[in-house]
Amino acid sequence: MKVITFGTFDMPHIGHVKILNRAKELGDHLIVGVSSDDLNLFKKGRKPIYSQDERMFLINSFKGVDQVFLEESLELKREYILNYKADILVMGDDWKGKFDEFSDICQVVYLPRTPSISTTSVIEVVKTNHFDQEELTSQKN
Structure with missing residues (x-):
C-alpha cells in the first residue's frame, strides 16, 4: 500500500516525525510532497x-x-495522488474534511496532530530565547 502526505515541513x-511515522504504519511505501517556497509564500x-x-x-x-x-500547486493534489499511485492520503486532523474530495481515488485518513507543537510555536520559542539571550548579553556588558 502506498501512502502519500503533504506539508511545508519548515x-x-x-x-x-510522529505524523510521518504514523502515516508509514498505514502502508509499506511513504511518499511526501513538500510545498515549494512559492507555494508556501502563497499559502502562508x-x-x-529553510529552502525547499x-x-x-x-x-x-x-x-x-x-x-x-x-x-x-494545491490544485494538483489529485494529479499527485494519481501519478504516485497512492492508496491512502494522510493529513493532519486540522484539515479534517478538506480532502474528502479525493476519497473517490484513495482512502483519506486524518491523523491527530501532536498537541501543543507547531512550526509557528517553535519559531516563537526560538525568537523568545534569542531575544532573552541578547538581553542577558547586553546586561553583562
Whole structure:
C-alpha cells in the first residue's frame, strides 16, 4: 500500500516525525510532497525559513520516508495522488474534511496532530530565547 502526505515541513519538529511515522504504519511505501517556497509564500504569506531543497533533504532523511517530491500547486493534489499511485492520503486532523474530495481515488485518513507543537510555536520559542539571550548579553556588558 502506498501512502502519500503533504506539508511545508519548515523547521521539522517532533510533530512532523510522529505524523510521518504514523502515516508509514498505514502502508509499506511513504511518499511526501513538500510545498515549494512559492507555494508556501502563497499559502502562508511568508517564505519558509529553510529552502525547499533543504526541507526536501531533511524529510527524505527521516526513517520511514521512501520518496519525496516537490508540491508546486494545491490544485494538483489529485494529479499527485494519481501519478504516485497512492492508496491512502494522510493529513493532519486540522484539515479534517478538506480532502474528502479525493476519497473517490484513495482512502483519506486524518491523523491527530501532536498537541501543543507547531512550526509557528517553535519559531516563537526560538525568537523568545534569542531575544532573552541578547538581553542577558547586553546586561553583562
